[in-house]
Amino acid sequence: MQKILIVEDDLYIQALLHDFLKDAGYDITVAADGVEALAKYSEKDFDLVLLDIMLPKIDGYGVCEVIRKKSDVPVIMLTALDGEESQIKGLDLQADDYITKPFSMPVLVRKIAAVLRRSSKQNDAHRTMSYKDLTLDLDGYKAFVGDENIDLTPREFEILWELLTHKGRILTRQNLLQTLWKYEFFGEERIIDTHIKNLRKKLGDADYIETIRGVGYRIDKEN
Amino acid sequence: MQKILIVEDDLYIQALLHDFLKDAGYDITVAADGVEALAKYSEKDFDLVLLDIMLPKIDGYGVCEVIRKKSDVPVIMLTALDGEESQIKGLDLQADDYITKPFSMPVLVRKIAAVLRRSSKQNDAHRTMSYKDLTLDLDGYKAFVGDENIDLTPREFEILWELLTHKGRILTRQNLLQTLWKYEFFGEERIIDTHIKNLRKKLGDADYIETIRGVGYRIDKEN
DNA sequence: TACTTTTTTGAATCTATTATGAAGATTTGA
DNA sequence: TCAAATCTTCATAATAGATTCAAAAAAGTA
Numbered sequence: 244m245q246k247i248l249i250v251e252d253d254l255y256i257q258a259l260l261h262d263f264l265k266d267a268g269y270d271i272t273v274a275a276d277g278v279e280a281l282a283k284y285s286e287k288d289f290d291l292v293l294l295d296i297m298l299p300k301i302d303g304y305g306v307c308e309v310i311r312k313k314s315d316v317p318v319i320m321l322t323a324l325d326g327e328e329s330q331i332k333g334l335d336l337q338a339d340d341y342i343t344k345p346f347s348m349p350v351l352v353r354k355i356a357a358v359l360r361r362s363s364k365q366n367d368a369h370r371t372m373s374y375k376d377l378t379l380d381l382d383g384y385k386a387f388v389g390d391e392n393i394d395l396t397p398r399e400f401e402i403l404w405e406l407l408t409h410k411g412r413i414l415t416r417q418n419l420l421q422t423l424w425k426y427e428f429f430g431e432e433r434i435i436d437t438h439i440k441n442l443r444k445k446l447g448d449a450d451y452i453e454t455i456r457g458v459g460y461r462i463d464k465e466n
Numbered sequence: 467m468q469k470i471l472i473v474e475d476d477l478y479i480q481a482l483l484h485d486f487l488k489d490a491g492y493d494i495t496v497a498a499d500g501v502e503a504l505a506k507y508s509e510k511d512f513d514l515v516l517l518d519i520m521l522p523k524i525d526g527y528g529v530c531e532v533i534r535k536k537s538d539v540p541v542i543m544l545t546a547l548d549g550e551e552s553q554i555k556g557l558d559l560q561a562d563d564y565i566t567k568p569f570s571m572p573v574l575v576r577k578i579a580a581v582l583r584r585s586s587k588q589n590d591a592h593r594t595m596s597y598k599d600l601t602l603d604l605d606g607y608k609a610f611v612g613d614e615n616i617d618l619t620p621r622e623f624e625i626l627w628e629l630l631t632h633k634g635r636i637l638t639r640q641n642l643l644q645t646l647w648k649y650e651f652f653g654e655e656r657i658i659d660t661h662i663k664n665l666r667k668k669l670g671d672a673d674y675i676e677t678i679r680g681v682g683y684r685i686d687k688e689n
Numbered sequence: 690t691a692c693t694t695t696t697t698t699g700a701a702t703c704t705a706t707t708a709t710g711a712a713g714a715t716t717t718g719a
Numbered sequence: 720t721c722a723a724a725t726c727t728t729c730a731t732a733a734t735a736g737a738t739t740c741a742a743a744a745a746a747g748t749a
């Protein structure tokens with residue numbers, strides 16, 4: 244299992260990252276400030292570091308610099324919009340990638356997967372996920388029913404992905420919003436209905452997605 | 467046993483929550499205002515906090531803020547409909563989830579289970595409950611007799627669930643109404659009869675549910 | 690047995706939730 | 720910057736499920 248060090252002082256975001264990435268199958272360690280980060284870092288080898296820039300004690304730049312002296316572990320920086328982004332570009336970019344807040348989990352997961360793939364020079368075999376005659380290419384964001392390529396929008400793809408990773412479990416609209424949308428999204432939860440409708444239409448007759456009235460949606464367990 | 471702190475000034479709702487969640491197997495502590503809440507909170511570690519927004523002395527927002535400074539324990543907010551809901555959305559959501567009053571216990575229990583699952587990172591295994599050849603999948607809201615999937619409506623499922631968690635005990639119609647319906651329901655208690663009828667029909671010949679004339683219904687203890 | 694009370698039942702009605710199409714807003718990519 | 724794609728909201732229609740009702744059946748009682 245690949246090991247990720249999350250360095251983030253906002254406990255809410257820290258928890259979000261922790262939960263979601265653990266779900267995604269990574270081994271997670273967290274730190275809330277620069278000093279703690281370096282301490283944790285020296286304790287074991289990580290495959291990737293997620294590093295907030297604004298940190299107590301030692302900021303992200305500092306942490307990154309120290310880490311870089313010892314190793315070339317991939318680093319992804321988390322930046323607020325205002326200016327930090329351009330600073331990163333201005334610096335001689337010791338980080339491998341960066342992502343601006345607020346971000347959504349799927350976007351982050353994609354970046355992580357991309358960076359890890361690059362660094363570990365794994366072959367380009369795409370990760371896939373299947374259900375009945377449905378196949379998702381998780382890296383290419385493509386879906387197939389049988390051999391036929393179904394053209395899904397990113398959002399549709401992510402909803403389908405999430406339902407499939409939790410086969411048999413009912414996901415409420417809130418569940419989906421919390422994991423797939425940026426954590427600052429304050430819109431209507433009815434938006435899920437519309438995406439589900441569009442998904443169903445594109446996926447055709449075999450209606451994989453069940454409605455549980457008053458609760459949410461589910462893709463059944465295969466059996 | 468997981469520990470929940472309930473902070474709610476309406477004593478009726480407080481009692482409801484206390485009883486139902488205790489039944490559901492949680493270790494419950496209650497507080498009726500913000501100050502008491504923080505006092506109780508500092509006394510022991512909780513796995514989850516249920517927090518009403520409108521509270522005497524210090525309101526829910528304040529309590530949440532203080533708690534957040536010390537820990538990232540999951541918090542679920544209880545809100546009245548009028549405006550509070552949108553306030554929550556407007557705040558930078560330090561809570562993990564919220565539920566609007568009036569709510570029903572099953573809805574709340576579902577949220578609690580979801581939040582705890584996320585935070586404690588239990589695996590994705592479904593919680594199930596069995597009785598003779600009957601099995602309930604509590605996360606998927608599905609029922610099975612043997613291997614056969616029985617298609618129950620949410621209400622039917624919840625009634626069956628409640629009867630099974632109290633195997634051997636007679637539940638009156640009032641009992642069921644109080645725990646499964648929103649606490650503002652003022653309809654006929656005869657509605658239970660109809661749901662029981664439909665349940666029996668769907669569950670088939672083996673009649674799991676006994677009628678205790680003049681009292682209520684029961685599912686017998688296994689032996 | 691006759692009478693009362695309670696439960697069961699099927700059908701009718703009502704309601705809340707979901708599905709849907711279309712319009713408007715936003716984002717993305719050229 | 721503009722155009723196309725996608726996301727989001729909204730109003731309306733469709734419908735599953737919840738609830739009520741009234742009559743029949745069953746259980747208890749004298």
